[in-house]
Amino acid sequence: MIYPLQAKLYLYFCDMYALTGCSGKLGGAVLNAILNFGLIPADQLVICTSSNPSDPQWDSVKSQGSQVRQSNYDDQPSMQSAFSGVTKLALVSSPRISMDFNNAPHGQGREKHHFAAIDAARKAGVDHVYYLSLAFGSDSKAGVMRAHNRTEAYLYGLKDIKFTVIREGLYNESWPLYFGNYFKLKDDDRKEVVVAGDGPINWTPIRDLGYTTALVVADSSSKYEGKTFNLSAPTATTLAEIAEIVSEVKGTKQIIKLILDTGEEAQPSMADQRDKTLAVEKV
Structure with missing residues (x-):
């Protein structure tokens, strides 16, 4: 039997992981991989969502011991509150692609959301951010890469938080x-x-990206700190x-x-x- 004080001490000395975008394809695949393969104990997971935390879609994860907290890209205080007590954050990119339209100037594309989330994590005392980027070529001129490149550059310029950039391959689906x-x-x-x-x-299948990303996030070593790498299938078509x-x-x-x-x-x-x-x- 674990008594309340023991439980508090257990959580105090363990990493707490926050996941965003879990109702989406990639974030959902990461969450499923973590739970299905037991990569991180469910009671060390904080699911951050812009939807209602009381929505029935979260009943399963809550029944396993995970927390579900309200978090909105447009509301930095909500993100800072959601990240409270978290040591590691897996940050899925903003789905609001319209922000990137018309050659959005620096800080006004989707990176605006990413900057806000990263700064909220810093204020909340998060130790390590895993940013889920996109695996286009580094010199790609595709508009969809602009916000990712700006976010990666922002992370590289910070000195007060650890980070890992995981560039996800194009979805097979x-x-x-x-x-x-x-x-x-x-x-x-x-x-x-x-x-x-x-x-x-x-x-690359979304399921494979989710599983591999989950392995990186769950790794307790420091080998991924400050690293940027691509996740993709070995063959091209x-x-x-x-x-x-x-x-x-x-x-x-x-x-x-x-x-x-x-x-x-x-x-x-x-x-x-x-x-x-x-x-x-x-x-």
């Missing part, structure tokens, strides 16, 4: 997005799909290859052309004249 959801539309009879490029991508695979699975007799977007509107009559046009056939 997100591939339809890069075809304009072409393969999800039953009545779509397009023969051409405009894409931004067709370089190979290390598509192009959109052209995916189009071929999906066409085979669907059993459709069609020709799909992937038109590489060169900055001008793609014209069907010009498709065969482009050096960068890729043809994927299913016969």
Whole structure:
């Protein structure tokens, strides 16, 4: 039997872990991996959510001993309160992608949320922040990377808190997005799909990203402190290859052309004249 005083001393000497974004795909995968594989005791977990902590979706984790606290990116005091007593924070990036639109100036994109969360963690006495970034190339000009790059730079400039940057690979489950959801539309009879490029991508299942991220966060050593690294599957696949695979699975007799977007509107009559046009056939 553990008496109340013993329980308090146990928690005092143990790390407390806060997880954000647990109702999302990546954060949810991290939480599931931690609980399913017993990587961190449930009573050492604090689930930070912008939803109502009393929502039934949290009943299962609370029944296992985890705490659920209110936390909102737009309310720094709420984050500081949620992070109270926490030693390690796994910070999932803000889902409000609209903040990055129109070339948002520094501090006004999603990094505004990230800066606020990191500063709240510092004020709350958090020892280590694990920032879940995105595994695009470091020199990527993609708008989606801007907030991540700014957040990483912010962490590297801090001296009063430990950090680890985990760059998550592109979700395996997100591939339809890069075809304009072409393969999800039953009545779509397009023969051409405009894409931004067709370089190979290390598509990685969300479940695998969640498990590996959980292993890093749960590691009690200092080997990940101050480090930035990528998590992704070992093999890469192009959109052209995916189009071929999906066409085979669907059993459709069609020709799909992937038109590489060169900055001008793609014209069907010009498709065969482009050096960068890729043809994927299913016969």
